[in-house]
Amino acid sequence: MxxxxxxxxxxxxxxxxxxxxxxxxxxxxxxxxxxxxxxxxxxxxxxxxxxxxxxxxxxxxxxxxxxxxxxxxxxxxxxxxxxxxxxxxxxxxxxxxxxxxxxxxxxxxxxxxxxxxxxxxxxxxxxxxxxxxxxxxxxxxxxxxMNRIVEVDETSQAALVEAGATGPEINAGLPEGLQLRFFPQSYEFSTLGGWIATRAGGHFATLHTHIDDLVESVRAVAPAGAWESRRLPGSGAGPSPDRWLLGSEGALGVITRAWIRVHRRPVHKVSVPVRFTEWVAGVSAVHDLAQSGLHPSNCRLLDAREAALTSGGDGRNPVLIIGFESADHPVDAWMSRALEIVAWHGGVAGEARQDQAWKGAFTRMPYLRNAYPGLGVLAETVETAVTWDRFMALHEAVMAEHEGTTCRLAFVYPDGPAPYYTIVVPAVKGGELEQWDDLKRRLSETVLRMGGTITHHHAVGRDHRPFYDRQRPDPFALALKAAKTALDPAGLLNPGVLI
Amino acid sequence: MxxxxxxxxxxxxxxxxxxxxxxxxxxxxxxxxxxxxxxxxxxxxxxxxxxxxxxxxxxxxxxxxxxxxxxxxxxxxxxxxxxxxxxxxxxxxxxxxxxxxxxxxxxxxxxxxxxxxxxxxxxxxxxxxxxxxxxxxxxxxxxxxMNRIVEVDETSQAALVEAGATGPEINAGLPEGLQLRFFPQSYEFSTLGGWIATRAGGHFATLHTHIDDLVESVRAVAPAGAWESRRLPGSGAGPSPDRWLLGSEGALGVITRAWIRVHRRPVHKVSVPVRFTEWVAGVSAVHDLAQSGLHPSNCRLLDAREAALTSGGDGRNPVLIIGFESADHPVDAWMSRALEIVAWHGGVAGEARQDQAWKGAFTRMPYLRNAYPGLGVLAETVETAVTWDRFMALHEAVMAEHEGTTCRLAFVYPDGPAPYYTIVVPAVKGGELEQWDDLKRRLSETVLRMGGTITHHHAVGRDHRPFYDRQRPDPFALALKAAKTALDPAGLLNPGVLI
Known part of the structure; x- marks a missing residue:
């Protein structure tokens, strides 16, 4: 609480x-x-x-x-x-x-x-x-x-969890050896229901990037009644009901519990930092890794400034953190091939680590923001996803919007990365909201114009709403509105979000 | 045509x-x-x-x-x-x-x-x-x-293809070295639009099992207007519009084209048949493989009779075909570990093959059915997906419905398999439809009762409709119907399917 x-x-x-x-x-x-x-x-x-x-x-x-x-x-x-x-x-x-x-x-x-x-x-x-x-x-x-673990099916590696459970509560409640491998930066406080409602991103840089991929079934309560999908590993029976609730942001129903896929705790873990002299070389390396089929669990490219701030970089070189984890097998062959790929792009590998020190630093980062208002600095993050053919142009346009913007590639797909931009600037005292809104608007316009999505894993909410409305197909908006009206005739649920 | x-x-x-x-x-x-x-x-x-x-x-x-x-x-x-x-x-x-x-x-x-x-x-x-x-x-x-390849983005490994293109047409039209790695049994004749409308299953036994996973954006024409999602590698902006069209079976709009993810043609391929003395041992091996994180491209377990019919088995032993493929790296480490896992369950590995002979046999199989009506035999296939904890009970119940039923596990997920049952019986001359409908009803009842989905990759259509109606959550049906009415007010599109 x-x-x-x-x-x-x-x-x-x-x-x-x-x-x-x-x-x-x-x-x-x-x-x-x-x-x-x-x-x-x-x-x-x-x-x-x-x-x-x-x-x-x-x-x-x-x-x-x-x-x-x-x-x-x-x-x-x-x-x-x-x-x-x-x-x-x-x-x-x-x-x-x-x-x-x-x-x-x-x-x-x-x-x-x-x-x-x-x-x-x-x-x-x-x-x-x-x-x-x-x-x-x-x-x-x-x-x-509502934060209980209701049931665990160890055979299928799945658990039925109430929507109000946080990351630590879920992992503490699972049987020894099983874990939910899902570590968003908000891990400590955010909840399963929130993740599902917002299509949150976890820590896997490839493959199972969003909570979407870990959901087996969802239960929600709408004014029109309770909605529960069948627990299934896969299905082709019509459009997926779960995919309608994933990203519904509280507007279609109150998510109350879900069956989620959990994993055996990894015993083989290795993480290697790789230094590049040029950002573009790092990007090319990530592109090839994303299309290699190696599926690294971590594949986080930090530009030189972001690396200096968060990963002990020297401020001159971009750093790529490559990680593999497995509960089943040593991951040497995977890492060897990944390092071959990055070496081809001029990446210089540092020392391999068994632990994942980045994870602690990563979840501590939001605490840093507590100091911003007192200090008089303003922060905004912009994250998107875009196909590779458009990425460099989008990147340059966003970076050009504001001096001092830093970038990391947080998630990568075979067809494109999900870049994450951080802007920290001196606040205009008393005018912070206008300043922030103006920054948000300019950056969001740039992202849309350059072919990105208004959000890869931060959701739409009220701040992204005008941009979301322009991004989504019009007939889809009609259909979504009709679905909302059927489920919530009086329009009680989270008004102004999505619809 | x-x-x-x-x-x-x-x-x-x-x-x-x-x-x-x-x-x-x-x-x-x-x-x-x-x-x-x-x-x-x-x-x-x-x-x-x-x-x-x-x-x-x-x-x-x-x-x-x-x-x-x-x-x-x-x-x-x-x-x-x-x-x-x-x-x-x-x-x-x-x-x-x-x-x-x-x-x-x-x-x-x-x-x-x-x-x-x-x-x-x-x-x-x-x-x-x-x-x-x-x-x-x-x-x-x-x-x-409408079967053209409109555009190819080699950098992002994606192609814009018209909905009427078949598997061979797509692969023939892609640049040298790129392929759509998606081989349903209907590969020769089925089309991209059909795959998307029905959430078709391809040949990957793990990970990218359905066409859903290969779709980057979809364009459709509904009476309410044209609907096109933005081309994105990933997004968290509200419920996915593409996921509303995936499985829409022609009821929400006419799918006209889609951007799909393509792959480099694999150069490293290996396939190993593994023999088991017991079905349950094979199932246990598949369970462990599915949870290993090795992601084999093929992981097809055939029961003894099915193995005899389709893969040169001896009629006494179940056979598991394990395959790995990569355009990037040799897959030896992957296969070695997979063979360790199956050996632990008593599986005996046969000779490794570089080619994928099964694929030709697989797509030739539907031709066999041409002989059934003249011969007086009747065939039905039932496929589903179910979590591991419920699988053996479902399997036994389906097998008990009809003597001579054969089974293969065609797709596997960490939380459960997608079993595929084939029933071929003497036809009741002149009463085939009633005979088939009765068989369908009994098998579908069994699948639903035992916790499976009415379909993993054959879609709902008109034959699965009564069972689909019972499987889907009621408020979801309300929402789907409302969405349909918004998109197709006169109810022109494929009436009786889904809604």
């Missing part, structure tokens, strides 16, 4: 934040640690009065703190508002259902009172997916109490 | 059919080659008069032969009717569009005249997916003239 009204994780000490800010500023030359601005402490007075009476449901509350910690996701535009004590869009009510009956009762009540319902998991959306950014009263339906 | 009014492929000589029938009967003890019944020769009088005037569109015809060859798919219940000269359900008209304009004009005309439209590719459906089995007049919209 969230415990800070603004921070990633628990409320940090100011001294700790100041120290991170100082180091960050020293390293990047960004922000002013001296002019430190502390967060506005929580006070019930920060919130507007709820526009609704608390319903006669024992799992509902209008407690201001509970509302405050569920007002936003984790975009910078969320962070800065919460930091400054702006909770204008707080939900009027928070529901914490313990089971599907509770959810059905909440939906029934909401329907009777014309109240919008915003389903919420870990609240780590960076695209405004969980914010009540619409007119009229809202109920935040927080699934976090 | 189809040239026989009943046969798989061109009209065969009777002497040739009699010879195949004699051999088959000798081998299996089934049927009576002496009491041979020849096919009813084609005659325009076999067809009902068209209920419509030919529209003023140059690509439309009411020619009886063109209608006859497009009356059915390739199920046994289709074969026997065509063989006997029953063309009661012939479409009234055939349209052979050369481009999307033609399709739009045909849809417009059909809409104005209240005529149902049945999109058709190679016409190899075995589930009644392309039969005008409904009241009222119908237009068969045959896409076979």
């Amino acid at each position: 969230p415990t800070s009204h603004w921070a990633w994780g628990p409320e940090p000490e100011e001294s700790e934040l100041r120290e991170i800010a100082r180091l960050f500023s020293e390293h990047t030359g960004l922000g002013d640690p001296v002019a430190w601005e502390p967060p506005v402490p929580f006070s019930p007075a920060l919130l507007p009065a709820p526009r609704l009476d608390v319903p006669p449901l024992p799992f509902c509350t209008a407690d201001p703190f509970e509302r405050a910690v569920r007002t936003y996701g984790q975009a910078y535009r969320d962070l800065i508002r919460a930091y400054r004590g702006d909770f204008a869009n707080a939900p009027d009510l928070v529901a914490l259902p313990e089971n599907e009956d509770d959810i059905e009762r909440a939906l029934e009540w909401a329907s009777g009172h014309g109240v919008a319902v915003v389903p919420r998991g870990g609240g780590t959306s960076v695209v405004g997916g969980v914010e009540s950014r619409f007119d009229g009263p809202s109920l935040c339906l927080d699934l976090r109490r | 189809p040239t026989s009014h009943w046969a798989w492929g061109p009209e065969p000589e009777e002497s040739e059919l009699r010879e195949i029938a004699r051999l088959f009967s000798e081998h299996t003890g089934l049927g009576d080659p002496v009491a041979w019944e020849p096919p009813v020769p084609f005659s325009p009088a076999l067809l009902p008069a068209p209920r419509l005037d030919v529209p003023p569109l140059p690509f439309c015809t009411a020619d009886p032969f063109e209608r006859a060859v497009r009356t059915y798919g390739q199920a046994y219940r289709d074969l026997i009717r065509a063989y006997r000269g029953d063309f009661a359900n012939a479409p009234d008209l055939v349209a052979l569009p050369e481009n999307e304009d033609d399709i739009e004009r045909a849809l417009e005309w059909a809409s104005g005249h209240g005529v149902a439209v049945v999109p058709r590719g190679g016409g190899t459906s075995v589930v009644g997916g392309v039969e005008s089995r409904f009241d009222g007049p119908s237009l068969c919209l045959d896409l076979r003239r």
Whole structure:
């Protein structure tokens, strides 16, 4: 359950934040640690009065703190508002259902009172997916109490898990030796239901990149009824019902549980950093690796600046981290061939590692953002996917938008990469939202114009919505809207998202 | 273009059919080659008069032969009717569009005249997916003239192909060294559009089993407009539009072209047959292979009888064919580990082969069926997918339904296999349809009861429809119906399929 009204994780000490800010500023030359601005402490007075009476449901509350910690996701535009004590869009009510009956009762009540319902998991959306950014009263339906592992089928390597379970909760609850191999950067807090609703990306750089590939069946509750697909390893019976819920962002139903594919814990793991002198050489190497059929579990190309910031690079050379993992067999043959491929492109391999140190650093990264508002820097990330033939042009266009933009290729497919861009700039004090919105708009326009998708794994939410509307085929939008109306006739579920 | 009014492929000589029938009967003890019944020769009088005037569109015809060859798919219940000269359900008209304009004009005309439209590719459906089995007049919209390769992007290994192109046409049209690695048993005649509409299965036994995995973007024409997704290697922007068309069986739109992922032609190929003394040992070996992360391209377990019939087995031992292929690297390490795994289950490896002789035999198999009606044998195949924990119980239940049923595991996933059952029995002369329908019903009931899907890669069509309706979640059916109505308000497209 969230415990800070603004921070990633628990409320940090100011001294700790100041120290991170100082180091960050020293390293990047960004922000002013001296002019430190502390967060506005929580006070019930920060919130507007709820526009609704608390319903006669024992799992509902209008407690201001509970509302405050569920007002936003984790975009910078969320962070800065919460930091400054702006909770204008707080939900009027928070529901914490313990089971599907509770959810059905909440939906029934909401329907009777014309109240919008915003389903919420870990609240780590960076695209405004969980914010009540619409007119009229809202109920935040927080699934976090529904976090049990209901059943495990070790023979089929699958588990039935409730939607509110986080990454660590799932892995802690699985039998010894089994793991969900799915580590998004939000791993610590984000939930299974959230991953499915947003088509989240995990840590596999190739093959099973999205949660889509790990889902065996999904159960959801819509105003029109409960929806559960049959548990199947594969099927060709009509369009996949699961694929309609994957990416539905809370608009088609409340995802309550899913059967997911789990893996044996890998015992053979090896990771090799490879240094390139040129970005394009690294890109060519990744292109060939992606088309090699070797399916590395990690294949993360960091440009020189990003490598310096996150992986101990020297600031001059791009670094490619290649990793293979297996619970079944040594992966030497795989790695040998991968290193042959990258060597052909001039890549120089560093020392092989058995552990995966990057993973800890990777999930610690969001904590760094806690220091940004106080320091006066603004951050935005833009991620997309694009076919190889268009990638370099897209890359140059995005990099040209803003000096200091860094890039990594986080996921790769045979037909193209999913580049991830990070922009950290001095914030315009008091005008951060306009500044961020302007940056977002320009970068999103560039991505669309150059043939990319508006999002590879951050979802659409409210921030990507105008661009998503332009990207999707018109008749598909018609069909999606009709499906939504059939499932949610009163339009209660997460209004403004997708439809 | 189809040239026989009943046969798989061109009209065969009777002497040739009699010879195949004699051999088959000798081998299996089934049927009576002496009491041979020849096919009813084609005659325009076999067809009902068209209920419509030919529209003023140059690509439309009411020619009886063109209608006859497009009356059915390739199920046994289709074969026997065509063989006997029953063309009661012939479409009234055939349209052979050369481009999307033609399709739009045909849809417009059909809409104005209240005529149902049945999109058709190679016409190899075995589930009644392309039969005008409904009241009222119908237009068969045959896409076979739209068979061009429009564009190839060698960098991204992708090609834009028109929906009416068959497997051989696609591979012949790709640049030297590139191939679509997708070989369904119907490869010779089935089309890209048909594969997408039915979520067809190819030859990869693991990973990229369905055409779903090879599709980069799809374009379709619906009465509500043309629908084209952006060409992307991956995306997380809402539910995937492509996944709505995949499996749509002509009911949501006419698929006109798609960008598909192609592969470099493999240069490293090895295939090893492995003999088991017990079926369950073979199943255990496949289970472990499926969970090993080795991703064999072939992993086909044939029970003893099926092995004898199709792969030169001795009739006593199940045979597992393991294959690896790569355009990038020798596959020895992969095969070595796979053979270790199967040896642990008692599998005895035969001689490795570089070629893939099974492929020729595999695509020749449908020709064998041409001999069945004359011989008086009836055939049905049932295929499904089921999680491992339920597989053995399902298998035993299906095998118990009918003596002489054979089984192969055609596709395998970490969480379960896709078993394929073949039943060939003496036909009840004159009562074949009832006999087949009864067999179908019993087997389908068993599959559903035991937790399988009604189809892994044969689609729903009209024959699986009642079982599909029970399998899919009710709210999903509501949503699908609403989507259909939005896209095809008059309900012109392939009525009775899916919705």
